[in-house]
Amino acid sequence: MSDTVKAPEPQLIQGATGDWEIVLGLEIHAQVVSNAKLFSGAATEFGAEPNTQVSLVDAAMPGMLPVINEVVVEQAVRTGLGLKAQINNYSVFDRKNYFYPDLPQGYQISQFSQPIVGEGIVHVELADGSVREVGVERLHLEQDAGKSVHDLHPQQTYVDLNRSGVALMEIVSKPDMRSAEEAAAYVRKIRSILRYLGTCDGNMEQGSMRADVNVSVRKPGDDLGTRAEIKNVNSLRFIQQAIDYEAQRQVDIIEDGGAIKQETRLFDAGSGTTRAMRSKEEAHDYRYFPDPDLLPLEFDDAFVARIKADLPELPDDKMDRFQAELGLSHYDAGVLVAEREIADYFEVVANGRDAKIAANWVSGNLFGLLNKDGTAITDSPVTAEQLGGLLDLMADGTISGKIAKDVFEDMFATGKDAATIVDEKGLKQVSDTGAIETMVDEVMAANQDKVEEYRGGKDKLMGFFVGQVMKASKGQANPGVVNQILKNKLSG
């Protein structure tokens, strides 16, 4: 980022024995945008009837073999490039062996020692404008498992294999974050980058993005403490709650003379607490080994270069450009680049127009109505082109800013163009001095007493006259022209 910025202050926990620092690392599982699964041709659409998107490979029928989906490989490379990370032209798929009913093969195909993407860097900005550089350790491809459904029958578990074999990218951060806010901002930033790249839809509610959070505490300056891993947290709010709870729990244990166990924990959204799932001693021995059904994944530099040439402008670069070229404030630029759809919308509105006004209308009036309506910008009833049309009517003096706000509300409600509404409702601003002079004369004639008072020195009555004229013009008179004519006639 071009700004020179300071790193955030660590979030400290005040304990009985002094301050504690929280150390956080995240593993984000992001479902790859692709029509087919990682190793089979089955579809990946969310919300389909159970077990309707399952190929013979996904169900692990005897003799079935995995074949890599090249689209997914491209998406992983694209994501690696977006994270400014090392792309590994040679990587290996391994089997992670364990038994579970929603894991048909009895192993998950993943990448263990040789992932497709290596180290990268992400800049994470906090509310106070400070910026943390978070290291990405690696990104690897792996299969998702199916879903076990325990609540349909008192004794039995049902299995839905629609997700079985869906391609996931696991993005592993370094233990570089020091507060729950940073962790949430990091997830938000990764989500934004993936959505810009079109490699993950980032939908946490539907589970297409979820995070495992590694939490440890230490006295500032000490070595890393023992960490607990909180599995499968699926919202930004839960991530922050889980971290706050878990860090405090660890501080309490250590200060009570206990020791932190390296273990896997679950976050319970109901109580906002975490509880142990399994400890390291009972942890699975996954018996990783290279999958003999698959050759090592290899591609050449030209493959990477082709993807690189197609990369969209990413949020950090867009942010810089909005400030440097469009003159937006750091804050406005940040709001507008957070989501690719917002940035795209804004750029259409701003094209050939005053960027600051465009920014104000998008982040002010438009967001106001969208939020009130609970509508996403992609479903906005007012298109970017239509909003641009409204700004044009203001710029050429056809309507005033005040009228524009009303017109915009109409546009939002009806989906009509600004010009259509202005025409239909006769809202065109009157700047014709002859017409305004007539209105001024009428208002003065009807209010002789007030004219005398004004002339007697009661200047404040100017506002009254302007209001009356505007009212007479149904708000369409150009306020500047009205002021000028009133001043001349009243003083005459």
Next chain:
Amino acid sequence: MSTLTDLTLAQARDKLKSREISSRELTEAHIVAMEDARDLNAFITETPEHALTMADAADARIKDEQNGDKIGPIEGIPVAIKDLYCTEGVQTTAASHILEGFKPQYESTVTANMWKAGGVMLGKTNLDEFAMGSSNETSYFGNVISPWRRTDDNAGQIVPGGSSGGSASAVAARIAIAATGTDTGGSIRQPASFVGIVGMKPTYGRCSRWGIVAFASSLDQPGPMTRTVRDSAILLQAMAGHDPKDSTSVNQPLPDFEAALTGDIKGLKIGIPREYRMDGMASEIDDLWKQGVKWLEDAGATCVEISLPHTKYALPAYYIVAPAEASSNLARYDGVRYGLRVDGDSLEEMYEATRGEGFGDEVQRRVLIGTYVLSAGYYDAYYLKAQKVRTRIAEDFRNAFEQVDAILTPTAPSAAFAAGEKGDDPIAMYLNDIFTVPASMAGLPGISVPAGLSADGLPLGLQVLGNAFDEETVFRVGSVLEQAAAFDARPAKWWGDKS
């Protein structure tokens, strides 16, 4: 009728083409033979109706002269399929209780290729459970019996070798003209040697593994089992080819294997690996090997001693790599989606009961070994080490094939043995694969050709190994051996209808 079952694949093919015989009569003769030979227990599932339908379709294609060019290379030939190949709508068991009754909704690529080539399926042959065994004594569906008996013991049952024992017995007993096998460490070549037929393991990647129940993915390779080398070449032609559904299948042009049988090996250099001469090896094996050298030299080849220094590590490394992969490949048989399920009070109990009842002793032994060698703390010492050995073995062969065109060895260290003879000693059983395993570890093609009889009247095979994707040389040298050996012994019929 009996003469029809004596036809080789090549002979039957020519008689079918000239319409001297029909596929229906040929198939019927083999169905009669199959039903008559149930004492051998060579089949888990017989599919006579299926066979007759396919035979009639073949006859129709042959009859329709306008379609003459659409007649497949094995049009109308009745063949048996190892019950490791998934066959659509026909029970596929891998000789395991855990898959009993399983009917796939799909056809393996290799069998689909064969049906496209006109083949007729007689049934699914017995094998060692999940192809784990060298004597066909581990099948849930009972032992396969070899049609052969020792000259001095007319009653003693002999094993056909394994794991493709049912296919071996079926071809040797003239039940099927040809059969498919799969070879992981010798499962085609060793049984071929034990019953006096030709067994060919192609280069790894030559045939698709898609739809074949996996034992050890990096080693498994389908191949033909026939009574002549020519038949082997014809059947491999129908089985092989690149398959995008198998990532390890190789996209290489398929040569005309039958055309490679020129009978001319003048000037070829044949390697004789000194490490294959083992202490305590039966002298009749060594003698046959020397005889093989002489046959090849008489035909104009030059035999030279070569060294494959890591040979002695091949078997131990194989018995780490293969079980490791098997332990993972067999994890899918968990009672959840298909096959056997034995209920329990918890998920763990269901898994334990299902797999405990579903898998036999040898399969459980290998799953345990495989799980152990992949475990944290043992992986480096066993699995990783075995993979390094594997690399060395492949290098040995690479170096050798810089000097020679093919390698000649015995196929197995002994003739077939009696049922139950080695049942208590897995290590003695594993030693059966000592000459076949190294080429499996290197992914190289090999053929076993019947070359003589042991002192007690049982067949002995010689093995020809070739460079990767050079099956043509393997077939050419194999056919020269076959002609020189002129092996025409056949088992005396003791089973079924003796009239």
